[in-house]
Amino acid sequence: MSTPKMMPKTMFQKIWDRHVVLERDDGQILLYVDRHLCHDGSRQGMSKLKAAGHKVRKPAQTYATPDHYRPTNAKTIDDFKDDQMRGIVEELAENAEIFGFHHFGLDSDKQGIVHVVGPEQGITLPGLLMCCGDSHTATHGALGAFAFGIGASEVAHVLATQTIWQRKPKAMRVSVEGTLGFGVSGKDVVLAIIGQIGTAGATGHAVEYAGSVMRDMDMEGRLTVCNMTIEAGGRTGMVAPDEKTFAYCEGREFAPKGDRWDHAVADWRTLPSDEDAVFDTDVTVDGNAIAPMITWGTSPENVVPVTGVVPDPADEPDLSRRKIHEGALAYMGLTPGMRMTDLSVDKVFIGSCTNGRIEDLRAAAAVAKDRRAVVSTLVVAGSVPVKRQAEAEGLDKIFTAAGMEWGEPSCSMCVGMNGDIIQPGQRSASTSNRNFMGRQGEGGRTHLVGPAMAAAAAVTGTFADVRDLMAKK
């Protein structure tokens, strides 16, 4: 019997096909959710579920941890000074009791930012379909999962049915070719991509990041790149699983073991896009040309190399964008032509689901070692395991010796919901993912950078080209 020639498929298409529960006549597709991640902010969806009298269909496939509302100075629930935040974190524990899902509370050695916890605990695995009521859920795609963010109503829907209605997004491949230069990180890569394609450049698309730069990148870097897919508007971002992915997953708590591990890896090897698979949109980014990046405006697409200057809105041909750029400069207190390295910084934040992993902290510590922070700096590990690993390596001592604050795992100053905010007019160097107006506090001026660049800003008090500081070591 001859084998019929199969249509070549993208990785995204392969994973999508595996999860189709049904397709309606109107083209709407019901997809199965393998693993659902929740956090303390998922309470709105859980409350809706309770009000309607539904149960959680698959509590064993639902994993929750508090992250948005944990103050960075609260080691235990008793340390919370804000009653509302305490109540919200306690509510998640109560919901875990009621519904029976996995819960990594403040007393758990697995607690952390949900997008750090998933990969770290082996909850995130290649080929799985995952959802979370948070826009940075594409993070998990770094391991070859199809993962996307959803709203509160959809959280309730996934809890009640373990499924989600979707229409298939288009497929986009972003190939980052070449080799990254000295001092250039995953954060710089994703900021360069967003700078090139724009903040809506991937809207309506499932993105696969490919090319030599992505293949050479470590898992932490890939997690950072996929994490910011939403800042280009993408529904999901993913990287084909490879030996690095398998080595990363092996032995983790919720990953398969023994014979099942072998079956899993054999299956995962079939996931990467077929060689002649066709993407609706194909973009190439020159990895050789990427420098440490820094945002200047109020959208992640407003980005320049650290060696660059604040652009002149008059040079922007798109009138709608020009108007936004003018407003952004006024908000950020900048004028065209200013050199980025001439800007002084008031606050530095190192952490978040974008850059709160061990490699990020190592990169920041390498710059901070034997130096002093000259501006207020907060370093927050993304999870308890990251924090413990950092402490085992003495990174916390490097940070505190430099005069930096070392906080408990939470989303912290990325979104400011736990009280960690900057003041009106203050300028931050932040390893987080959004420089939106007021994101880090009303009137706050956020510049997004990678962890080494953030540490460089901390020890110099201005934005600095971290490559110069690294060369001096």
Next chain:
Amino acid sequence: MEKFTKLTGKAVPFDSINVDTDQIIPAPFLSIMRTEGYQGLLFHRVRRDKAGDMNPDFIFNKEIYADASIIVADRNFGCGSSREGAAWALVDNGFYSVIAPSFGDIHFNNEMNNGMVPVRLDEAACADLRAQLHANPGAEITVDLETNTVTAPNGDMHSFEIPDFNRERLLKGLDEIDLTLNYTAQIERFEAQRGQTLGYIDD
């Protein structure tokens, strides 16, 4: 969910690209439960000046738009955070439809899950609508979900597309969970089959 069939109302021309959901509703308000209501929170931060007073130049602060129910926006409306609070702030402040060239994917779904109709029209059509509204503040637009059309103040008609599934839900005001529970047998069948193919996964 409330039904949406046809809406005629005042429309606010909002000339801004990339309106992120942090602008629509700042994060500190997300601790408010849905049932408490999101009245008065729409664009809470961006509609105020540094002193915290209402900025009279911000278009949503103009008296003429106090009872507006439609927004005509620019590209990439509702990008960024998945917070459904952005849709709640819109609907609780009387806005049942946003017309824009493009939307953030998650926010687009959030609007539809709250009885709102997000309408995608091309950039030229949106620019023309905004120009008409600026020229004649308080002018009305009609969004008709039964005919999938938008009627401009000058009478021009624009057709729009919205997924049939969502259109039907909006027209009938159907709850999504109730609808999906009708497919429980298919979900159970899928789960049984999944147990064989994904047997290596511990649930």
